[in-house]
Amino acid sequence: MKILVSLKRVADPDNANKIKVTPQKIETTGLEFKPNPFDEYAVETALRLTENAANTKQRLGEVTVVTFGPKEAESTLRAALATGADKAIRVDATDDALDGDLVARALAKLIETEKPDLVLLGKQEVEGDANQVAQLLAEYLGWPQATFAGSIKSEGDTALLVGREIDGGTMNLRVTLPAVVSVDLRIVAPRSVQSVHTKADHAYPEGVRFAALMAIMAAKKKSLTEVKLTDLTGDVGLKIKYTGFEPPPARKAGVKVKSVSELVEKLKTEAKVL
Amino acid sequence: MATYLFETAEHAALRAQARAFATRSVRPHARAWEEAGEFPRALYAQIAASGLLGLGYREAIGGSGGDVTHVLAASEELVLEGHSVGTVVGLGSHGIALPPIVALGTGEQIERFVRPVLRGEKIAALAVTEPGGGSDVASLRTRAVRDGDDYVVDGAKTFITSGVRADVVTVAVRTGGPGHGGVSMLVIERGTPGFSVSKRLEKMGWWASDTAELTFEECRVPAANLLGDEGSGFVAIMANFVTERVYLAGQCVAIAELAYRESVQYARDRHAFGKPLSGFQVTRHKLADMATRIAAARALTGEVASRLVAADARPELAAMAKNTATDACSWVVDQAVQIHGGYGYMRDFVVERLFRDARLYPIGGGTREIMNEVISKTEGY
Ligand SMILES: Cc1cc2nc3c(=O)[nH]c(=O)nc-3n(C[C@H](O)[C@H](O)[C@H](O)COP(=O)(O)OP(=O)(O)OC[C@H]3O[C@@H](n4cnc5c(N)ncnc54)[C@H](O)[C@@H]3O)c2cc1C
Numbered sequence: 001m002k003i004l005v006s007l008k009r010v011a012d013p014d015n016a017n018k019i020k021v022t023p024q025k026i027e028t029t030g031l032e033f034k035p036n037p038f039d040e041y042a043v044e045t046a047l048r049l050t051e052n053a054a055n056t057k058q059r060l061g062e063v064t065v066v067t068f069g070p071k072e073a074e075s076t077l078r079a080a081l082a083t084g085a086d087k088a089i090r091v092d093a094t095d096d097a098l099d100g101d102l103v104a105r106a107l108a109k110l111i112e113t114e115k116p117d118l119v120l121l122g123k124q125e126v127e128g129d130a131n132q133v134a135q136l137l138a139e140y141l142g143w144p145q146a147t148f149a150g151s152i153k154s155e156g157d158t159a160l161l162v163g164r165e166i167d168g169g170t171m172n173l174r175v176t177l178p179a180v181v182s183v184d185l186r187i188v189a190p191r192s193v194q195s196v197h198t199k200a201d202h203a204y205p206e207g208v209r210f211a212a213l214m215a216i217m218a219a220k221k222k223s224l225t226e227v228k229l230t231d232l233t234g235d236v237g238l239k240i241k242y243t244g245f246e247p248p249p250a251r252k253a254g255v256k257v258k259s260v261s262e263l264v265e266k267l268k269t270e271a272k273v274l
Numbered sequence: 275m276a277t278y279l280f281e282t283a284e285h286a287a288l289r290a291q292a293r294a295f296a297t298r299s300v301r302p303h304a305r306a307w308e309e310a311g312e313f314p315r316a317l318y319a320q321i322a323a324s325g326l327l328g329l330g331y332r333e334a335i336g337g338s339g340g341d342v343t344h345v346l347a348a349s350e351e352l353v354l355e356g357h358s359v360g361t362v363v364g365l366g367s368h369g370i371a372l373p374p375i376v377a378l379g380t381g382e383q384i385e386r387f388v389r390p391v392l393r394g395e396k397i398a399a400l401a402v403t404e405p406g407g408g409s410d411v412a413s414l415r416t417r418a419v420r421d422g423d424d425y426v427v428d429g430a431k432t433f434i435t436s437g438v439r440a441d442v443v444t445v446a447v448r449t450g451g452p453g454h455g456g457v458s459m460l461v462i463e464r465g466t467p468g469f470s471v472s473k474r475l476e477k478m479g480w481w482a483s484d485t486a487e488l489t490f491e492e493c494r495v496p497a498a499n500l501l502g503d504e505g506s507g508f509v510a511i512m513a514n515f516v517t518e519r520v521y522l523a524g525q526c527v528a529i530a531e532l533a534y535r536e537s538v539q540y541a542r543d544r545h546a547f548g549k550p551l552s553g554f555q556v557t558r559h560k561l562a563d564m565a566t567r568i569a570a571a572r573a574l575t576g577e578v579a580s581r582l583v584a585a586d587a588r589p590e591l592a593a594m595a596k597n598t599a600t601d602a603c604s605w606v607v608d609q610a611v612q613i614h615g616g617y618g619y620m621r622d623f624v625v626e627r628l629f630r631d632a633r634l635y636p637i638g639g640g641t642r643e644i645m646n647e648v649i650s651k652t653e654g655y
Contacts, residue, residue: 034290075283075286075287078283078287079287079290082287205320205323207298208294210291210294210295210323210324210325210326211287211291211325212291212324212325212326212328212338212339213284213288213325213329213338213339213340213344214325214333214338214339215325216284216287216288216291217284217339219287220283220284
């Protein structure tokens with residue numbers, strides 16, 4: 001199976017206090033970046049679908065990782081290559097010149113040439129939390145989509161049985177390939193992904209895999225190509241316009257209550273939630 | 275983010291891996307393991323699977339490749355993100371136990387002792403120090419007497435990191451006459467009759483790392499476990515010291531860096547007299563001095579590491595780096611506690627632990643005074 005995964009670097013949420021916000025923009029210079037966690041889960045899912053867990057060194061399929069970003073974002077792609085992806089594409093762009101719709105349109109064009117059987121994405125990126133690209137992309141491609149995947153079982157690599165996390169339970173959806181799937185947190189649980197290559201009872205370690213130094217070194221030699229955004233779409237106009245930015249209000253200090261009855265009293269009279 | 279001058283994109287990628295490992299597998303348990311005086315044995319296999327345990331060892335012997343620079347970068351990140359120095363040094367005890375085996379051992383010895391440790395299946399420790407003395411290595415008293423195909427070992431070792439659980443112990447023994455020429459290295463395995471852990475030692479810091487006193491009583495060890503020739507032990511120990519001291523200096527840099535970051539954050543958050551602590555010039559200058567001393571320690575440690583990689587091992591520079599880094603670290607953690615005020619004295623705060631952890635470094639791996647002896651000898655006075 002050929003899988004294309006889109007991934008993005010995001011400002012490290014642990015350093016949120018360093019972010020400077022002006023009414024015009026969010027200042028990103030000087031911030032530390034890390035891969036969007038949901039995108040890392042998508043890469044891990046792609047790797048699990050294209051390997052026999054007994055020999056993770058051999059890729060039984062092809063995994064291509066794509067990012068939209070400046071040159072510095074290439075380290076995010078190299079990191080994905082180090083964990084096992086085969087090749088990488090960087091679409092040269094900066095965040096302020098992108099929105100979910102433009103990314104989806106450009107990806108759709110890229111997919112015409114790359115011809116993957118499956119496109120995997122994180123359900124959302126943790127900066128804007130827009131949660132749009134997978135849905136828009138499926139629409140532009142005219143492919144079936146399954147969002148918020150918490151489990152995926154490959155059925156002969158021609159269809160996927162996707163467990164979608166929805167309010168109150170799991171919805172099982174069968175999508176025929178090619179398809180677009182966005183993944184949720186639980187996709188990296190030990191038994192969430194069942195490929196056609198791995199024994200059904202195999203349990204992976206929880207979470208995404210690590211890359212050893214040798215793999216980091218080897219990733220330097222893997223193919224990483226750069227594509228111009230304008231080569232993918234002539235229309236680079238944005239549908240989302242940001243009209244202003246402001247930091248969230250500082251949280252007020254809490255109070256300590258002495259007893260349960262005082263708590264109940266405050267919930268009634270001050271918080272007015274009872 | 276502070277890094278060593280030698281760092282490349284690979285080091286950055288490796289740091290990201292180490293950080294991810296620490297976030298997931300160390301940080302959530304740091305306090306509990308430190309208080310329990312132990313981390314789970316299963317962690318060895320986990321860190322081996324991540325590729326971090328085998329850093330600094332060739333692939334051909336089961337390692338992950340890389341050199342001392344990679345070890346420094348990765349272990350700093352484990353400390354910064356993991357918040358448990360004890361866990362990091364416990365996991366890292368192979369870093370002093372295996373190099374003599376790699377340097378002097380036969381292919382068969384490497385198969386038996388090195389590979390299982392790098393797979394995370396066995397725990398390794400180095401046992402040089404004895405109850406009667408540590409600094410004066412050439413006077414060690416644990417005897418190994420050849421008897422047929424065995425050595426019969428009698429003596430005791432103390433302060434042995436990971437000694438309580440170690441499966442493979444690289445032991446410095448006396449096979450010959452007095453002085454350094456009579457010292458050899460012998461690998462003694464857990465379960466060998468006559469080898470026992472006589473005490474689990476309680477200590478000031480490094481709580482998550484167990485430390486043991488080991489006893490050998492008529493302990494029969496196959497002569498096949500001797501590393502290299504009889505009498506080659508002292509040189510191996512001294513060669514090992516250079517790398518060990520760079521590692522220890524690196525740990526000091528990491529501990530100081532963490533204490534510094536915690537202090538910067540605390541100085542921003544904590545208010546007194548109507549402004550944050552960082553609003554006082556005294557506090558800002560204290561932080562600036564901390565950052566400066568760390569930068570100096572990092573620079574010298576990095577230089578020694580770079581020279582080591584370029585096959586230019588300098589025992590005296592390693593000694594200088596260790597002293598510079600331990601001094602910086604001891605001072606920085608003290609200031610960190612001070613900036614935290616009463617909270618700095620409380621176990622809930624990581625700087626309290628770092629303060630205790632830091633005290634080991636002017637002692638372990640050769641004391642501050644012994645470092646100056648090394649420097650004096652090289653300088654020729
Ligand atoms: C937590 C911990 C972990 C350790 N882990 C290990 C381990 O895994 N393996 C291992 O083999 N050892 C280990 N050690 C032992 C450590 O290496 C020794 O403690 C150290 O070498 C000092 O030896 P000593 O304690 O016997 O002190 P001594 O040698 O008795 O020294 C006592 C004091 O005298 C000073 N002194 C000694 N000689 C001179 C001199 N010539 N000139 C001036 N001053 C001198 C010393 O500097 C020191 O201040 C560990 C120690 C600790 C505390």
